[in-house]
Amino acid sequence: MSRPDVGRTTWRALRARRREVGRLAAWSVVESLPALLAGLLVARAVDQGFLAGRFATGLAWLGGLAVAILLGAVATGRVYRSLGAVVEPFRDELARLVVHGALHDATRAGGHPDSAPVARLTHHVEIVRDTFGGLVMVVRGFLFTAGAALLGLLALDPTVAVLVAAPLLTGLVVFAAALPAMMAHQRTQVQAGEALGRSAATALTGHRDVLACGAEERTVAEVDRRVSDHADAERTLARMSALRSLSLGLGGWLPVVVLLLAAPWLVRRGLSTGAVLGALVYVTTSLQPALHALVQGLGGGGLRYAVTLERILATCRTPSHSGSAATPIPEPEADPPAVRLAGLTFRYGPRARPILDDFSMDLPEGAHLAVVGPSGTGKSTLAALVAGLVEPERGMVHLAGRPVAAVAPADRAALRVLVPQEAYVFTGSLADNLRYLCPDADDTVVETALARLGAGALARRLGGLAATVAPATLSAGERQLIAAVRAYLAPAPLVILDEATCHLDPTLEATVESAFARRPGTLVVIAHRISSAVRARRVLVFDEDGPVAGSHHELLARSPAYRELVGHWDGDASASPAAEADRAADGDRPVGADRVVTTERAAVAERAAAAGGLPHLG
Known part of the structure; x- marks a missing residue:
């Protein structure tokens, strides 16, 4: 200076x-x-x-x-x-x-x-x-x-x-x-x-x-x-x-x-x-x-x-924009994809191994993508890049045809909503928490969203929409469920769930993801369970050689990393009902665990049968 x-x-x-x-x-x-x-x-x-x-x-x-x-x-x-x-x-x-x-x-x-x-x-x-x-x-x-x-x-x-x-x-x-x-x-x-x-x-x-x-x-x-x-x-x-x-x-x-x-x-x-x-x-x-x-x-x-x-x-x-004085959003191209990643390269240091190296991908409007891979491979980094929270070393991210780097933060909220693993709930009424991204939503719309995401019982237990929410009294899963309903009500056409349902039980997680999949717009799920990948129409797996995209069938055929993940979940006792019960006994009780539900393996098997003969994971 x-x-x-x-x-x-x-x-x-x-x-x-x-x-x-x-x-x-x-x-x-x-x-x-x-x-x-x-x-x-x-x-x-x-x-x-x-x-x-x-x-x-x-x-x-x-x-x-x-x-x-x-x-x-x-x-x-x-x-x-x-x-x-x-x-x-x-x-x-x-x-x-x-x-x-x-x-x-x-x-x-x-x-x-x-x-x-x-x-x-x-x-x-x-x-x-x-x-x-x-x-x-x-x-x-x-x-x-x-x-x-x-x-x-x-x-x-x-x-x-x-x-x-x-x-x-x-x-x-x-x-x-x-x-x-x-x-x-x-x-x-x-x-x-x-x-x-x-x-x-x-x-x-x-x-x-x-x-x-x-x-x-x-x-x-x-x-x-x-x-x-x-x-x-x-x-x-x-x-x-x-x-x-x-x-x-x-x-x-x-x-x-x-x-x-x-x-x-x-x-x-x-x-x-x-x-x-x-x-x-x-x-x-x-x-x-x-x-x-x-x-x-x-x-x-x-x-x-x-x-x-x-x-x-x-x-x-000095902030380059603020509120009403924000930089105007550039005009989008005609019929653009919901998300376009063009030549993305990103690393956390000049000598670090690239998380992404010249990676490109298009997500059409209405797509449902699951991103899977071992911890630390860059799934959350990809979510941050798509949301515009971090800038790539090279390449461009476009949302609805607009370069996200050229869109002011206040305007990005109209294009995408990102729900992280650590859900934020503030002290106030349940209605204020849920309407945070959509202040004009009436009670009927809010209650419909609660029902579709399986959160009606939670709302009734808290005392209804007018009840005061104290974040310290909520479990991690309850906070995630409130954040999920808030994102569901948001007007943004792109929703990114970055392990945002990891504290929910498998069936409630399936309910939440299915509700977002039926919601108009595009859904990207950073998945922690392989069932999220089975539910998605398209899967992106972080392999040793970089991200590989395809359907569940295609990745089973050509991605050793994906087959290993599927095999890991096939034999992972942590996904079993007994493991869920053990976690509940230790005080980490997932939301929805008190209901009679099908196990994750049964849910995957049912969806595999409905899809026409997917491999049985149980």
Whole structure:
């Protein structure tokens, strides 16, 4: 993230609050009255009062200065109020940016929640908030105070104004020329500090491994190198303070020297003693403090502001869309398939074995696909790719003819619904949970969905649609059943069940899948039981050589991996009623196990017979 991005972000923050900035500027004008009038009133008090022997007149002029100082003090209080209206909304925007980035990392496929970056970036947000407020104050203070003082000097004598302005501008030019180097050294210091922190944390958390491997000297040397780098960066940054001192000397003290040396010449030209004294007042009470605040503020807090804001912007990208301002969905092609996977390649690391390698497949509208394979072969990854939760290394995913990468997340919900294994149920009424993706569904539609998915008994046990659901009191299977009904009611034409029925008993699982198969649209089932593959019209099995698609018959004939899965389930005691009963006794009772049901093997055998002679799995 480059410095221009920091500048544009700051400028946008100020422009977005033009009214507040205008109010701040208005009160700054009032606050700068003492800087504008101090020299003039002191000159009048000396020339027309004290030197002329009129003591009361001199006090009257100084009384006017006191009034101006009181008005400036009142305006200072208003300035700080106005400053809060400029700074706090900017802080809130950065906090939202940090939270958005953290949530994106935690909810993306393969992501995980991590509190450390959030805590670190939240600390950075507070640094930016404080330094942003400080920068606004010092820049505003210099512009209004220095501007008022120079106007006062012009009113005293234009020649005096030129004598003061020349060294002041020289000091400002020197400081501005040094700012890029200061910025680079500040960035190096921050990066060196972060590298030291990472190195020390790695050494401390892995101290047992370090001792076991005999790597103490190497580890100490690495940490020592980071300490030295950080110390060098700190020393270099400290040396840059000499440039700030040079700028202050040129812009703040050189005008005083020039005025003192030029005083005899100015008096010979007709400048009064009071005017000379007034010019010195302008320089010492207005220009010097304003320049000192500017140089110290920009050279200290300003550098921290720029570098820290860079870190925030580089780590947390600004959301490219939100709600109503989402990117429009591209127009679909004519009669597209429900899902098109074109040349997909995906791996979890640059040297990892590809989960998918140039994989292509079309699913027509109304298709029913089961995806099977051993654990860890990439079934859930495929679901995340189809749903648009993770981007492929190469290739494209199209849903209903639209490239899913070009569709805003808010609009993807209209194209597909993904039900993961860990079902989410929130505290609230059962109706609110079920209508979450379809708020307009009436009670009749909801009750019909409950009946079709075999969830009517669960709804009655909970107390009906108006009953309050407490997620902690539900079993894993009950939560899955509620999530399945919610997805069934969703208007999305594509439903992806990612092992979303693993906690249901085989018969209730068959009821749920059959209901989704009859539902208009396309169904993709990431299966944990081979019966899901038998029910599907098309099966995708993750073989050692990659995914292989076909019907149940075709895969039995040409996929050793699929035959092995079928054989495993054929002899797997865990699918038997006795195993289901054992799990119930252990407290992992599947939903529906209290009903008289056919076993999975019987269900598969019945479907095999109905299909015309599929191999018997029992």
